[in-house]
Amino acid sequence: MQLETISSISTPVGEGAIAIVRLSGIDAVEIADTLYKGAGPLSSVDSHTINYGHIVDPETGESVEEVMAAVMRAPKTYTREDIVEINCHGGIHTVNRVLQLTLKHGARMAEPGEFTKRAFLNGRIDLSQAEGVMDFIRSKTTEASKVANQQMQGRLKTYVESLRQSILNILAQVEVNIDYPEYDDVEEATTSFLLEEAEKVETEIEKLLKSSSQGKILREGLSTVIVGKPNVGKSSLLNYFIQDNKAIVTDVAGTTRDILEEYVNVNGIPLKLVDTAGIRDTDDIVEKIGVERSRQALIQAELILYVVNNNEPLTDEDIEILDSVSDQKVIVIVNKLDLETKFDTEDLGRRYPDMPVVGTSIINSTGVDDLEDRIAELFFEGSIQSTDSTYVSNNRHIGLLEDAKRAISDAIESAEMDVPVDIIQIDLVKTWELLGEVIGEDVSEQLIDQLFSQFCLGK
Ligand SMILES: Nc1nc2c(ncn2[C@@H]2O[C@H](COP(=O)(O)OP(=O)(O)OP(=O)(O)O)[C@@H](O)[C@H]2O)c(=O)[nH]1
Ligand SMILES: [Mg+2]
Structure with a gap:
């Protein structure tokens, strides 16, 4: 779905060789065309091409900036909407003028994180991936960026999805039990299956939570x-x-x-x-x-x-x-x-x-290597395995996983006490829902707004 067109400067504020004004939305190409003068209109160029031209103020006819305009049509774009990226070469003043012109001719100023929010709303990425994007931008070491990058690629998502699948399997078995209560052995089989599978899920959630203190260090x-x-x-x-x-x-x-x-x-x-x-x-x-x-x-x-x-x-x-x-x-x-x-x-x-x-002896540069090793030992048992573990680093994820762990533990405890399965079912469904929230299923609109507003402008 293409929404109204948003625009912002997507590069950091300050001096740089180029700065990019990015437009995304239903009229992105049309708005760019009212300002762009090149060999032909952008509406007639192939998708995913970059085009030389000028940005001209349509009211005064003044040439504001020499640009390269990249045209990317939906759906194969970051937001899954039409995107135009105007690469400007001047300083911040000219870039600002180009942005102002896009706003004057039909675009709306993007909110922080709104491009990524659209990528999420249009199903291109899940919530944990979107949060990975944010962490990636902010990461401070190579290891931290690797972790964020994995999350962006959907690693946490895959992990959480497999946990949810396990819970669905248990729920399916519970359904059988509820549908055929007359068979005693079904009840027994269900309870033992439930216990075994739920304990596996519990262990996995615990593992994720254990990684969280390390993930948090890498992130913050x-x-x-x-x-x-x-x-x-x-x-x-x-x-x-x-x-x-x-x-x-x-x-x-x-x-x-x-x-x-x-x-x-x-x-x-x-x-x-x-x-x-x-x-x-x-x-x-x-x-x-x-x-x-x-x-x-x-x-x-x-x-x-x-x-x-x-x-x-x-x-x-x-x-x-x-x-x-x-x-x-x-x-x-x-x-x-x-x-x-x-x-x-x-x-x-x-x-x-x-x-x-x-x-x-700092004056002689001795002993500090030893100190560095001690720090690594204290927090990472020596080394960081950013490539082969799934780290949870985000406070929102940690909170949800803690709740999910409590819910699944309740389910296990009830099963051990032979509580009827249809009651245990409630805790299982709750676990499933909480895990869903990690990857953005069933999350409220308010949460989504709050999350994406933490992004920097233009992302
Ligand atoms: N001999 C020797 N002197 C050192 C060594 N490390 C630091 N110093 C000296 O100790 C003095 C104090 O160093 P600082 O780093 O300012 O000490 P500080 O702990 O920050 O001191 P305050 O800011 O006053 O609390 C300086 O003259 C340093 O050059 C060392 O390993 N050996
Ligand atoms: Mg000092």
Whole structure:
């Protein structure tokens, strides 16, 4: 189905060699033709061709821009509607003018994500694929983009569909039971079949959910905070990771006053790395606020890199902070190994037997590889298998899968207690529906609107 024509700039705002104005909808070609002057009208060119010409303001006759116009007719297009992509060569100002002209001559400004929403509404992609598109645009490492790409290709969809098929098989058996209640052995056979199959589905959902924490890290980055007392080398560590002198490093304790955030790639894991002000009691008003922010960042962190100085003993202040985070994931970094050792690593090990400890000398670039391996071990048991697992990374999917797991567990529990099958059926249907929502079946219009509005404009 072709809807009213929408238009937007589909390339990022800013300077670039080209920028594209994209039109999609029933009048896409016609609207483009009112503005386009080339060898002939776009309405007469073959589909999926790119055509040289000019965009001319029909009211003034002024030539606005030299363009290449790509014409793609439905249904083999991104939205399954007619699409015209006008490749402009000028700066943002001219591109904006071309966009304005399309709006003036019949197109409507596209909402964020509306092109992808149409692809979904016209059945080209399912919801998990559409969400994959969004993740793909935002992904921060190669691994993250691989996961998103798989989702875009429909990997999660295939997986979820096979689970739904299993549930349908169970439901079919339950129907037989309901239709022929007079045979006792049917009831028994149904219950044992139901239990066996439902447990398989439950295991699979659990597996998906287990992947979710890793998927989420790949998608959003692992929020990692570097903390410790002043002057231990926290900012030096951040700079080392980003290979840049972004954070100020001096030998003055209390150099960092504010939070500094950077994305880095550690063995394929995206880290959202936060450098913080060294924690200590201070009367300096600015530093005090900084220290307060460090403490806040600690609470929210998924990973804490606690840095100490090898040249100083462990202090009560260190112990107080480490105690407060002992139920979080912490790696202790004993830095400045190049200096004389005054830090008692064994004492630390006795106090916190489960905390991994890594020695570094950031100034000499040693030990950081070891630290990177530890991070990978802690969250991915060493390596990321983005190519052969189905990762669930999206909060909406995770929520639905958790509900689906509860529903199927209820069904199993009821079956074990010999509850009549027509009652168990309700939970099975619920599981089936919840899984359907992951791939966008039976989802309400409101949810769809909300989802696609998270896309960037022009996608
Ligand atoms: N000897 C030695 N010095 C280091 C090492 N790493 C960092 N430093 C030095 O230690 C000093 C403090 O480093 P920073 O990175 O600013 O320390 P910080 O923990 O961010 O300090 P605050 O921001 O004040 O909390 C600087 O002079 C660094 O050059 C190391 O491995 N060995
Ligand atoms: Mg610092």
